[in-house]
Amino acid sequence: MKIIDGKAVSEELKNSMKQDVLEYKQKFERVPHLAAILVGDNPASKAYVSNKVKSCDQVGFKSSVITLPEDISEDDLISEIEKLNADKDIDGFIVQLPLPKHISEVRVTLAIDHKKDVDGFHPINFGRMAQGLPCYLPATPYGITMLLDRYNIETAGKHVVVVGRSNIVGTPISILLSRKSKIGDATVTLTHSKTKNLHYIVQQADIVIAAIGIPGFVTADMIKDGAVVIDVGINRVEDDQLTSGSKLVGDVDYEGVSKKSSFITPVPGGVGPMTVMGLIMNTFKAAQKTIYS
Ligand SMILES: NC(=O)c1ccc[n+]([C@@H]2O[C@H](COP(=O)([O-])OP(=O)(O)OC[C@H]3O[C@@H](n4cnc5c(N)ncnc54)[C@H](OP(=O)(O)O)[C@@H]3O)[C@@H](O)[C@H]2O)c1
Known part of the structure; x- marks a missing residue:
């Protein structure tokens, strides 16, 4: 099992962005x-x-x-x-x-x-994303695609199961990964609270993306051996062992699932830092007017 280290990837990207900003400033x-x-x-x-x-x-x-x-x-x-x-x-x-x-x-x-909507939530950006047109991608899905790219995780022809259909994570990542593009070309199943046989559907996935908001919802018995697991969840739970009395956990039972997955994102330090990176990338595009003049 390999940990997808979002914190390290975001640091690398920040270092390269620093150089780009220096050049932008000179110009x-x-x-x-x-x-x-x-x-x-x-x-x-x-x-x-x-x-x-x-x-x-x-x-x-x-x-x-x-x-x-x-x-x-x-x-x-x-x-x-x-x-x-x-x-x-x-x-x-x-x-x-x-x-x-x-x-x-x-x-x-x-x-x-919409020209300043660097979170990528405006329907104009969302619609352009769905049609594969230049736009600000929603920051979290953008961050996830950067992670998949950085770890050379093949998505073409894979079965991706997304759990959760919010407008900011589940729905846009399902659109992005099913688009005809480098990080795309997957067969995507988008699931939600009304989905029947959810366990069975998740068990079929080559790549699971969990964005539900329920701590430890995705358990090891739901995961196929060797699946890639992307945990978007950020949930604060009580922990008496810690002086703070609480800690952050994801939507995936990391202990159990990491024993079966080929790649997994930790919480914290997985998708979270990449969401911020998505925002930074979009802001740079806005400053350069690459998408809208
Ligand atoms: N890492 C990051 O940067 C980042 C960014 C955004 C959000 N998050 C975290 O990601 C999690 C999800 O947030 P969100 O805003 O995407 O979600 P949200 O708007 O709260 O929606 C949750 C989704 O999960 C589905 N769901 C709830 N219970 C379910 C169940 N038992 N079985 C299957 N699906 C179920 C809901 O289905 P229905 O549609 O049927 O209600 C809904 O589509 C939260 O923990 C949030 O804090 C993290």
Whole structure:
């Protein structure tokens, strides 16, 4: 069994991005600029945003965080988004999810200028992705494809089973891997909470991608010998043995599954760092205007 080390791959990619940013700076006398809107006090969201800021610093991007109160109205949040849409110094921005319950994530996503939508959530980017047109790929699926590429994991003709059909992970990765492309050409089964015989379907997979949000959901008995296992889940669970009282685990029972898989991503240190890398790559494309002028 080989561990797919997302942390190491993201460090390699950051080092090469650092060079690209230096060249960009010489040519344009500015650096790429990523902004993030953070609404409320959710500790996980705060940690994700601070990770993104740290990664921007590491590669030489400028970053800005706009912190807004939990009780901000939807209209006021949209006004903040419109300011960022109009700000010529900002190449791309994200609105950290989840948002407070009174705010519509759909309305917020639609309000972001798709040319600055470096999370790749806007329907224009999503639709272009589905048709194989240049676009900002959603950051997590983008990160997964970079990992598969880096570890030379063949996807053509393979059976991929994706567990979970969210708009940000399960559905887009199933589209990406079934497209006619280098990291693609797979036969993909997209499963969800209404899927019948899920155990049996996962057992048929050459590559399993778990994005459910239930700790340890995918167990060793569901995995074919030699399968590749990509664990997207990030779940905080209690652990009395640790002074912090809790730890992060994935959607895969790592202990059991790693004994049967050929490749597996750990949590933390697998898909997570590559999601940030996807965002960085998209922001660089936005600054270079490679996708939209
Ligand atoms: N590593 C990263 O960078 C990263 C990025 C994003 C998310 N995540 C993590 O990934 C996990 C999933 O997040 P998400 O936003 O993609 O998911 P989500 O929006 O919460 O959706 C969960 C999906 O899992 C399905 N599901 C739930 N219970 C199931 C069951 N018993 N059997 C089969 N499918 C089931 C749901 O089915 P229905 O559609 O039928 O309800 C849904 O499609 C979370 O732990 C999240 O924290 C990690």
